[in-house]
Amino acid sequence: GGGGGGAVLTQLAITPPSFEIEVGGTQQLVVTGTFSDGSVRDLTAASTGTTYTQAGDVVTVTADGLVTGAAEGAGTVTATNGAVSASTSATVSEAPPEVTLEDLIVNPDAFTITSANGRVQLRVLGVFSNNARRDLTLAASGTTYNVDTDGIVTISVDGLVTPISDGQATITIENDGVTEIAVATVALADEPGECEDDIVVLDSVRFAVDNLTIDEDEDIQLVLLGVNCDGSIVENLQSSDESSFTSSDESVATVLNNGVLSGVSEGEADITATFRGFTATLHVIVLPVDEPPGQGNDNDNENDNTNGNENDNEGGDGGNGGCRGGAPCGTLGFVEALWLGLGWYGLRRRRFRA
Template sequence: MSSRSLPEYRSSFIRPTRSSRARSRRAAVLLTLLTLLLLMWPCAIASYAAPTAQSAVHPSLGTIGQPRPQSTKPLDPGTLTSITVTPADSSIVVGITQQFTATGNYSDGSTQDFTNSATWTSSDTTVATISSSGLATALNSGSTTITASFDPGTGVVSGNTTLTVSPLVLTSITVTPANPSIVKGTTQQFTATGTFSDGSTQDLTGSVQWSSSSIGVATISSSGLATAVNTGSTTITATSGSVSGSTTLEVTAATLTSITLAPTNPSIPIGVTQQFVAIGHYSDGSTQDISSSVTWSSSDTTVATISSTGLATAVAAGTTTITATDTTSGINGTTTLTVTTATLVSIAVTPANPTIAKGTTQQFVATGTYSDGRTQDISSSVTWSSGNTTVATISSTGLATGVKTGITTIAATSGSVSGTTSLIVTAATLTSIALTPPNASISAGTTRQYIATGTYSDGRTQDISSSVTWRSSNPGVAPISDVSG
């Protein structure tokens, strides 16, 4: 027994020592950690097992552990590579307008008209301005670069050409036909031809201001189309600035007596079109093309349909009656259209392998051969294309325009059938023009067709009748068509 007293011994037994207090704190911490571990254990087990049931999703990478889904966006059929502006290197005089066209060329060989969607600019607006639709107006003599630009989303693509404005002065305007006579209710198309200070001429029909002195007799549109309202006489005038030209239009009371259709009783295969013309015969013995003012119909639209302009489309084998009716008088004319089961077997494109100069045109014709051996001009119903639109473009009617030197393939396609030929564009320049027939003589009231043949610096000749401007020195004696000669 210790010599310490009992109270002192009890006190030393009950009061914890410093080391025992430290051990107690460690035990409390361990107990707390163990409790937390036990509480978290089920969650840890669940989270560990979760990836075996499903894959985690990352907001930017997609599903982790699985292949990323491939894009379903369709491939771009073609990339816009260039824009061709036509006509190439044109020349006009002060005060005149020039319509430009922008054609987009794609990497797959296809083309698209960008005339109304491109951004048009003129490098020198003091020489010529240009509208958002590609219509340039000549202001002063000089040269300017006309540019058409378009951004398909991958960068701006553009094309350009040069417009030259000459300082020529418009000296006179001739309105043709001279002093025509038409029937009340019908129309007459007028043409305005401008003559300039150097003796050259130009068709100004679309740029002059048209007027009728008596709109009670006949009205006239901004494009020169007169409509006869009542019998009488009116003066038709074309004005550009301070220069004008006029002619007299007589409206008669002659009545329509009959209508004939041309061609008579044609036969065409399925899928082919046929253009009909309605000729009106009047009480005064005159005749007039009234195709645009009659109502066209087909008695059996399952065989062939017909448009408001008289263009019939063959749908199925059989026969149908094509009728043109004057809604005012009720008079009509008819013909029979036969549709055969013959199929198109080949297409020939003519002329074969022609050569033209840069800036000139070439009209192509597509002739289809059918299974029954018959042939037909199908130029208006095929799809025309140029293999290289930077060398030459081609219109929906088969008119090719040489853009730059080179060679391209011209194709005419109908369904799965096509025909091709090559077109060569050279840098030759026009040196002279010859007219045929020379020194012709005709009777009053009759017509004469002239042909303009151009001779080029490479010795080659070409029919340029459709690309020249025609002029008569005395239109009062013999007016001439500014379009065809």
């Protein structure tokens, strides 16, 4: 073909001049012709007189310049129109194998809840065919949770287990056709007795969750609760100057005296909290995560409740009201109790390595 009048084709150019594709991948070539009168014309299609040839069997090419990777290696495609030609080089690589989910690791996979206010957060780690690991705990990652027995526990869409009554239930966890189970046992303690002289005093302390699984380089605010002799709950003892926390293995997990827990490396450790001579222990599992989930916006959740609000209770025999020895005896409303059961999970913070 010509550029117009008596102009003749003087040069061909192929775009791209070189390219890389995978076996089975394609690349559309574009051929441009320059004519003796300076005009430029698209000569890609076979209808313009352009033909294509390839050297070897690394690629194939259609009549209109669509290249397909056929085998691993390097090859050349040449476009010819009349007496003018141009070439491009192709590098073909093997397509990576499809990455599929092969296994789920659930932590904990068996646990016991002994308090009506106890909560257990399941953590689900996906193991993929390329050996990568990814946190699949949240429903947004495609994980679903189902309980086989009604009336023992409930479980949220994101894997938070709440007790209902004594018994045992099996939780089935599923993602992309892969399933795993966790066994929940509920053995609630007897109702608390009456307080001596009707004066409410602190009877014990415990964590808001019975166990915890976190990732390496992840920070979580622990919540320490006080349990009074009448069964009422005192919130946020971790904020008190009288609270202290220690880790049984700081190479696995560390904890500050304000209750901020940090995962360090894969393993297990026990976190011990102390408040006014009372102690509580939390078992922590730290998991490695090779492929962290997408970073979302971290919304700062702040708890504005003060620690240990004291209620004036009229004592028996005309005695003065209040808590013996200054011990906290504030009770917890429904909303605050719900926050304590769930809020620790909302306060999670992930620290990514630079």
